[in-house]
Amino acid sequence: xxxxxxxxxxxxxxxxxxxxxxxATIIDxxxxxxxxxxxxxxxxxxxxxxxAGAKLLVLPDQPTLGTLxxxxxxxxxxxxxxxxxxxxxSEVRHYGQHGEARQMDLSVFVECHARRPHMVIFGAVDFxxxxxxxxxxxxxxxxxxxxxxxxxxxxxFPMADEVVVDWPNRLLDRIGDDLGPRDAVCVLTHDHKxxxxxxxxxxxxxxxxxxxxxxxxxxxxxxERLREAGVSDEELERVMAPIGLDIGGRTPEETAVSIxxxxxxxxxxxxxxxxxxxxxxxx
Amino acid sequence: MxxxxxxxxxxRAAGQxxxxxxxxxxxxxxxxxxxxxxxxxxxxxxxxxxxxxxVEGAVVGExxxxxxxxxxxxxxxxxxxxxxxFAVGLTCGGTIHLFVEELDW
Numbered sequence: 404x405x406x407x408x409x410x411x412x413x414x415x416x417x418x419x420x421x422x423x424x425x426x427a428t429i430i431d432x433x434x435x436x437x438x439x440x441x442x443x444x445x446x447x448x449x450x451x452x453x454x455a456g457a458k459l460l461v462l463p464d465q466p467t468l469g470t471l472x473x474x475x476x477x478x479x480x481x482x483x484x485x486x487x488x489x490x491x492x493s494e495v496r497h498y499g500q501h502g503e504a505r506q507m508d509l510s511v512f513v514e515c516h517a518r519r520p521h522m523v524i525f526g527a528v529d530f531x532x533x534x535x536x537x538x539x540x541x542x543x544x545x546x547x548x549x550x551x552x553x554x555x556x557x558x559x560f561p562m563a564d565e566v567v568v569d570w571p572n573r574l575l576d577r578i579g580d581d582l583g584p585r586d587a588v589c590v591l592t593h594d595h596k597x598x599x600x601x602x603x604x605x606x607x608x609x610x611x612x613x614x615x616x617x618x619x620x621x622x623x624x625x626x627e628r629l630r631e632a633g634v635s636d637e638e639l640e641r642v643m644a645p646i647g648l649d650i651g652g653r654t655p656e657e658t659a660v661s662i663x664x665x666x667x668x669x670x671x672x673x674x675x676x677x678x679x680x681x682x683x684x685x686x
Numbered sequence: 687m688x689x690x691x692x693x694x695x696x697x698r699a700a701g702q703x704x705x706x707x708x709x710x711x712x713x714x715x716x717x718x719x720x721x722x723x724x725x726x727x728x729x730x731x732x733x734x735x736x737x738x739x740x741v742e743g744a745v746v747g748e749x750x751x752x753x754x755x756x757x758x759x760x761x762x763x764x765x766x767x768x769x770x771x772f773a774v775g776l777t778c779g780g781t782i783h784l785f786v787e788e789l790d791w
Contacts, residue, residue, distance in 0.1 A: 410791045415691050430710055430785040431761055456759040456787050469791070493721040495711050510761075512710040512785055514687065514721045 410460050410469045417462060423518045425461040425484035429453050429471055430495065431510035453500055453509055461485060471511065476502035484513050491517040491585050519544045520585040523578070524563075525571045525601040526592035527554035530616065533655035534589060535563050537663050543587070548574045550597060571597055575604030584611040587666050589646065591616045599628050606638050612666045614646035616658075618685065643669075645678040645685050653686040687723045693733035694725050694789065702727040704789040705749035709736050713765070714780035725789070728753050736784055740764075748786050759787035 410426075417424035432453055453472035460468040461484040471477055479502030487493070493515045499506030522538045524531050527549035535545045539562050548567040549555035555568045567574055571590075582588070588605040590613075592598050598615060602625075605613050617625065622644045629639060647661030648668065661678075668675040678685050687708075697704050709722040717738040724734040724742065726749035735742055741764045751757050765781025 411694075411789060414687075415695070418688055418691065428785065428787075456791075458791050493719070495720075512708070512720070514708065516687070 410458050413460055413462070413468055418516050421518060423463055423488050424516050425488050426514045427459040427461065427471065427480045427484055428512050428514070429455050429457045429509055430512045431455065432508060459484075461488070463488065471509075473501050476500065476509070478502065479504075480511055480513070484515070487513050488515050488517050489583055489585075491515060491520070517585065520587070521546065521582065522587045522589065523548060523574070523582075525549065525588070525590045525597060526594075526616075527551065527556075527559060527566075528591055528593070530591050530655040530658055532560060532562075533659040534591070534662055535560055537656075537659040538587075541663060546574075546578075549592070571601035572604040575601070575608065579604065579608040582608040582610040584609060585670070586610050587612040587614070589614050589616070589662060591646075593617055593621065595625060595628050598625055599632055602629060602642060603632050603634060606634065606641065612643065612669050613641055614643035614662060614665065616646045617644065619645060619682075643677065643679050647678050647685075649676040649678050649681050649685075651686050687721065687734075690723055690725045690734035693731075697725075697727045697731070698789075702729065703753050704728075705752050705786060706789045707736055707745045707749060707762070707784045707786045709782055710761070710785045711783040712780055713782075716780040716782050718782075726750065726753075737764075737782060741782070745784065745786070748784075752786055752788060757786075760785070762786050 414424060414426050432455055453476060457471045458469045459471050459477055459480055461481050463485060467481055471480060476498060483496060495510050495512050497507045498509045498511060500508050520543050522543040523546045524534055525548050527547055531547055535547060538545050545563045546565050546567060547560045547563045548569060548571060550570045552568045555566050557566045560566050588610050590598050590601045593616060602615060643665060647658060648664045650661050652658045652661040665677060694704055705726045707724045709718050709720050711720060718736055722736050724736045724745055726732055726746050730746060730750060732746060736745060748762050762784045
């Protein structure tokens with residue numbers, strides 16, 4: 404057991420602490436399949452060139468651990484691994500011996516343990532309870548936010564990781580920079596007073612999904628107010644409203660399924676029937 | 687990987703050598719996504735899984751061969767495109783590529 408760089412320990416500790424970490428391993432290359440007799444320290448790249456089993460551990464904002472056997476390759480793979488961590492993708496990438504793109508000499512598997520995706524739900528209503536439970540089932544960290552302190556209580560939303568009493572724009576001012584492509588903002592307030600600052604606050608973020616609840620009539624009125632607030636047509640396209648897939652859901656629980664299904668389809672790029680794209684009754 | 691860390695720690699603390707097989711790629715239907723992992727110690731004890739139970743037995747064989755010095759770290763493929771499809775295959779008809787190595791890092 405080498406343990407020289409302590410790659411496994413650092414990898415394990417990051418996973419346990421739910422901190423983002425990516426482990427890049429050369430899985431195929433010119434030396435792949437070599438017997439241990441040929442390479443008694445297979446994977447350590449002791450002779451200074453990339454070989455199967457060599458590892459690079461990538462942690463955001465920290466120095467890398469280990470090496471794939473070439474400094475240029477390490478640099479390129481670190482950059483790619485950080486992008487894959489952001490998107491939550493684990494997959495095989497191909498490189499040349501020195502990290503060249505569009506070359507197939509080396510296959511590198513990048514195993515990403517991204518932080519849990521974050522769902523921010525605005526509005527402490529009955530639908531919120533069902534959506535928060537559904538989101539927890541899918542592994543989200545869930546924040547419920549409402550400016551009305553009688554509704555936004557941990558007792559009403561025990562499944563939420565945090566319940567925040569504040570205005571949507573103020574919460575988004577604080578956490579907006581941390582939202583990324585895997586995260587979701589769901590606006591369930593049904594009240595322009597809260598809807599508009601929530602949507603206006605979420606639009607400048609990198610959040611991957613932004614949905615707003617309400618009937619088609621509600622959304623038309625909301626759209627007018629958003630335009631008055633300076634939101635462009637292009638930005639309005641980003642708002643999934645009415646929220647959810649067109650599955651005829653009616654109860655809070657059914658609606659929650661239609662919302663998370665729309666989020667999954669948004670990530671996978673599948674053409675599922677969105678309420679946003681239809682004209683008919685939403686249930 | 688998450689679910690096998692406790693077993694790996696226990697085995698390593700007891701001085702056991704450990705092999706790890708990780709799903710790195712799937713074609714067609716596959717029960718587990720890339721990153722799914724299984725660990726095998728030198729006594730043949732197993733933690734985790736890489737499929738719905740279709741290929742785990744064969745993976746133990748590969749892992750023990752690796753720990754015994756009979757093969758080096760590398761990719762092992764199971765599925766209909768494999769020569770051994772009749773012996774070990776995925777009932778869902780997909781193909782999975784595993785990377786098998788010793789946990790000596």
